[in-house]
Amino acid sequence: MSDSKQSVPFRNPGWAGNTGEFELTEEQVRGDDFVGTRPPDGGHPSVSTSYPYMKVEKEPDAPLFEGAYQQRFEKILSRYPDRQAALLPVLNLAEELRGHVSAGTMDEVAKLLDLPDAYVRGVVTFYTMYNRQSVGRHLIQVCTNVSCNLCGGDEVLAAFLEHTGTEPGEISEDGNFTVIEVECLAACGFPTAVQINSRYFENVTPQDVPPILERLKAEVAASSDSGS
Amino acid sequence: MGYPYSHEKEVRLISRGFGDPAARTLDGWKAMGGYEGLEKALEVGPSGVIDEVKASGLRGRGGAGFPAGVKWSFMPEKGERPHYLLCNADESEPGTFKDRELIRWLPHQLIEGCLIGSYAIGAEHCYIYLRGEFFETTQVLARALEEAYAAGYVGENILGSGVTIDITLHVGAGAYICGEETGLMNSLEGRRGLPRVKPPFPAAAGFFKSPTTINNVETLSVVPHLLTNGGEWYRQWGTEKSPGTKLFCVSGHVRKPGNYELPLGFPMMELIEDVCGGIRDGNELKAVIPGGASVPIMNVSDCLECSLDYEGVAKAGSMLGCASVIVMDETTDIVKQVRRLVQFFSHESCGQCTPCREGTTWLTRILSRIEDGRGTEQDLDTLLDLGEQMTGTTICVLSDSAAAPVASSIQKFRDEYLALIRRGERVGAA
Numbered sequence A: 001m002s003d004s005k006q007s008v009p010f011r012n013p014g015w016a017g018n019t020g021e022f023e024l025t026e027e028q029v030r031g032d033d034f035v036g037t038r039p040p041d042g043g044h045p046s047v048s049t050s051y052p053y054m055k056v057e058k059e060p061d062a063p064l065f066e067g068a069y070q071q072r073f074e075k076i077l078s079r080y081p082d083r084q085a086a087l088l089p090v091l092n093l094a095e096e097l098r099g100h101v102s103a104g105t106m107d108e109v110a111k112l113l114d115l116p117d118a119y120v121r122g123v124v125t126f127y128t129m130y131n132r133q134s135v136g137r138h139l140i141q142v143c144t145n146v147s148c149n150l151c152g153g154d155e156v157l158a159a160f161l162e163h164t165g166t167e168p169g170e171i172s173e174d175g176n177f178t179v180i181e182v183e184c185l186a187a188c189g190f191p192t193a194v195q196i197n198s199r200y201f202e203n204v205t206p207q208d209v210p211p212i213l214e215r216l217k218a219e220v221a222a223s224s225d226s227g228s
Numbered sequence B: 001m002g003y004p005y006s007h008e009k010e011v012r013l014i015s016r017g018f019g020d021p022a023a024r025t026l027d028g029w030k031a032m033g034g035y036e037g038l039e040k041a042l043e044v045g046p047s048g049v050i051d052e053v054k055a056s057g058l059r060g061r062g063g064a065g066f067p068a069g070v071k072w073s074f075m076p077e078k079g080e081r082p083h084y085l086l087c088n089a090d091e092s093e094p095g096t097f098k099d100r101e102l103i104r105w106l107p108h109q110l111i112e113g114c115l116i117g118s119y120a121i122g123a124e125h126c127y128i129y130l131r132g133e134f135f136e137t138t139q140v141l142a143r144a145l146e147e148a149y150a151a152g153y154v155g156e157n158i159l160g161s162g163v164t165i166d167i168t169l170h171v172g173a174g175a176y177i178c179g180e181e182t183g184l185m186n187s188l189e190g191r192r193g194l195p196r197v198k199p200p201f202p203a204a205a206g207f208f209k210s211p212t213t214i215n216n217v218e219t220l221s222v223v224p225h226l227l228t229n230g231g232e233w234y235r236q237w238g239t240e241k242s243p244g245t246k247l248f249c250v251s252g253h254v255r256k257p258g259n260y261e262l263p264l265g266f267p268m269m270e271l272i273e274d275v276c277g278g279i280r281d282g283n284e285l286k287a288v289i290p291g292g293a294s295v296p297i298m299n300v301s302d303c304l305e306c307s308l309d310y311e312g313v314a315k316a317g318s319m320l321g322c323a324s325v326i327v328m329d330e331t332t333d334i335v336k337q338v339r340r341l342v343q344f345f346s347h348e349s350c351g352q353c354t355p356c357r358e359g360t361t362w363l364t365r366i367l368s369r370i371e372d373g374r375g376t377e378q379d380l381d382t383l384l385d386l387g388e389q390m391t392g393t394t395i396c397v398l399s400d401s402a403a404a405p406v407a408s409s410i411q412k413f414r415d416e417y418l419a420l421i422r423r424g425e426r427v428g429a430a
């Protein structure tokens, strides 16, 4: 199956766009303008609530919620008929801030929303995107579902595990990476689809894995340089 | 335009603007005739809107194909409880990747569709439920929605009409079952995404027990065009029973995978051979799943005469679903792919119904055993028997969906199962 990519006529390492028919740049398809930057804190409450954004640097001990996060929390509450309906967006916000949703975080969220602790735990465990344990600076999720699988998804997963030196779900020694398998990402026409933190990487082959990891390491270095 | 490839046979109504970064902005959308449909809607009134949508024959694009105009007409008169429109952007059916493209290239088209839909059913609040993984996609939609609020298309007193409609983006957290309409409502209420027993139907008691309509992204994206051009106009494409165009998501072993907007009724083989450039490496076609992971698998002879409309695919023994055409060539290990699909359903089962919870687990175990060369012929009968018990016996159709690829693949590719069972031989294995 390793030959499966040869006949795909376009190759942009990591994103799909410029096929010869479309003269698009990466910036135009998925530029920093709307990708990888933090969601706006301001704006209309209907719009700027909470997206499951994964930061490179997580702050597991940050308070729930202060400053801009407190404002976003209040905006979220204003968009629903009751507090319970705000649970998922509020958990998303907590995960954005802390990088994972620990049992302690669940209880804090329960208090904030006047819900029973056990209820919140029941909801959190239903959804796969709440990491209950901490993860690496970059969470790499490789799709191995059918369309990607037909085009070598299993090999891409294996390559990520090999090059990060991890088992699924583990944090790499340098703290940079956690690799897991994920179900269909709705990018099946661009196999193999990989989600890394909040970004989609498309048309990924095993050969693309080392350069992608280099790119991610450079981003970690840049973010610690700028002190954020 | 289709994206990432286009083809001259495409009819680009809702995909015009794919691959054009300018179309994402309010100005870009207006230059394409955007928000004219909304103005028209406000002129003709809610019942006028429903009439146009009914006249078009537009069928729901989320999988079931229920006529959208008829669904809207089920909504009761305005009463004490608020009405809601929910837009289903949870897109997670394996093989399906159209809603993400619709949102990230033409966010205003969806916003306009949500506004017209809300107006038609008397809703003052619409929630767009996006799957949690769609951070980038949501960010694009958020920018567009911010623009639309600022320009007075959304919010209070839209275009001076006195009508109020809010649109809120709501992002899920990773669960396929939240795409099922009542599971989505539970999830939106801050619960586990468990599907509900029907009745009551959503139009009677849906989101927070209020009258609710739920539509797919693609369905709502068509609506502005029906208002601008009239419902009858849409019928110039497609068939009598399946009017209009549809985005076909083609993935797997074709040379040019991607989204193509084609009239319903388009021949399956022409889609694969011509539009998508044929099978990779000059290989032979082996199997097609025509409608996303939950529909029966087809072999080559099923495909030859198959036309891609709801009735045509049903005649060929499968379902059009969301028109997610997964193409497999001769090197494909059918047993492995079916096992992978069933494993998906087992992972995503919400666990409420015994036939689904236990059945998906058992199917996965038995298929893995066969895949490893440790199966028996008896296992095939067990699989079929299990599949039967899982069909028509549960709250939602996820259970039926898990059984469909198993039963159909045993029927169509029995030799491949038998080869594995008898000699431990596997197609495509190195």
Ligand SMILES: Cc1cc2nc3c(=O)[nH]c(=O)nc-3n(C[C@H](O)[C@H](O)[C@H](O)COP(=O)(O)O)c2cc1C
Pocket (backbone or CB within 6 Å): B059, B060, B061, B062, B063, B064, B065, B066, B068, B071, B088, B089, B090, B091, B092, B093, B176, B177, B178, B179, B180, B181, B182, B214, B215, B216, B217, B219, B220, B396, B397, B398
């Ligand atoms: C298990 C399951 C998953 C579903 N997932 C989706 C989905 O991701 N997106 C979607 O639009 N519809 C999905 N549906 C269909 C919805 O229940 C519903 O029929 C659809 O959103 C209605 O919209 P429409 O009438 O515009 O097609 C799913 C159904 C089931 C049973």
Ligand code: SF4
Pocket (backbone or CB within 6 Å): B177, B194, B195, B348, B349, B350, B351, B352, B353, B354, B356, B357, B394, B395, B396, B397, B398, B399
């Ligand atoms: S059929 Fe499966 S997914 Fe659907 S409600 Fe029952 S257990 Fe849940």
Ligand code: FES
Pocket (backbone or CB within 6 Å): A143, A144, A145, A146, A147, A148, A149, A183, A184, A185, A186, A187, A188, A189, A191, A193, B094, B095, B096
């Ligand atoms: S199967 Fe991989 S993104 Fe859909």
